Amino acid sequence: MPPDTISVVIADDHPAIQLAVKSTLTEIPTVQIAAMCASGGELFAAVEAHRPDLIVTDFTMGRSEGNDDGLRLIQRLRQSGPDTPIVVFTMLTNGGLLTRIQESGVAGIVGKDEEPAILRQICMDAVSGNGLRLSPGISARMASAGAMAGGGISPLSPKEIEVVRMFAAGSPLTEIAGYLHRTLATVATQKRSAMRKLNITSNADLVTYARDNGLT
Template structure:
């Protein structure tokens, strides 16, 4: 059973998210927060598997909350909830360690599948948001020049949202070997997490945004 924490300053949004999540057999909402400042204490108390975090909240926004969470909870999947036109802080949230970005306008089926994917370590980038990030992210002309052929293969699969276990099965490698390759390619690309690497894979044509 996946435990989910919701942080959004609008009660009606939290209620809708809770109804969608609690209707699933494999997940439930364990805590809600109306402001980002309350999230770290709730994470410590309830140990959620995934956090849904609104990007814009009045007292402490999603970027500030992420920056506060990451030192103590580096591996916790945090999905940013945002509106289509709200792109001013999306790139900042990516750099702060967001595991993915979801549009508030997305359907319930998409939401729960994104939660399941994030819980498995898969980056979650809505195609529309991926295009926004691709347009903003400053990157070199050939960011993959230093990668080996095997690292490129793994980056393609990582960009398609596969977990280390799934990549290992696809390429007939051990999961530990894949983990080592992922760490190496993240270092070579100069990014801190799988979501940023997936974005690069999309921007430079290794995968299409729709495959995320």
């Protein structure tokens, strides 16, 4: 059963999305927005300060010193507050990456292009502890990925996905290594491994793959 008052922290690096999520959730009488954040660093500070009943966060936000996003963000949130449900509100279309997010222990995943009522319902289900909930759009994308030739969800490991995602966003390998706390040799090996699995031979094709599969 959800608490009488539901404290929510919202994180997205686009102010318009923050306001849209706030407007959507405050239609629930028991919801109180404790904080709205634009980065991973702001999100962790807000979670520490408010200890919310629910976190609603984007997956891809600006990365800089002290600001995680992506799978690292979710992992750190889960470690710092394993009992706090997380709903990921995202434009991601890549079924493989969505599956990785599902496996990370979040309570729900909702597409930003879906009806506000869907976000409200999944957030309430998350607070009520009703198990993992996927919006219809997210479920369809993941089902489509599962139906690909060979039936595999994604040929890439979570670590390879993070490297490809950051590389396609324009980060050099040295920056990726520092951000992920891996050696440069490890990151270079993971990039080569990803390209080999995808049968890609050029950096330009790797960037195109990332863009076409919703990794950027």
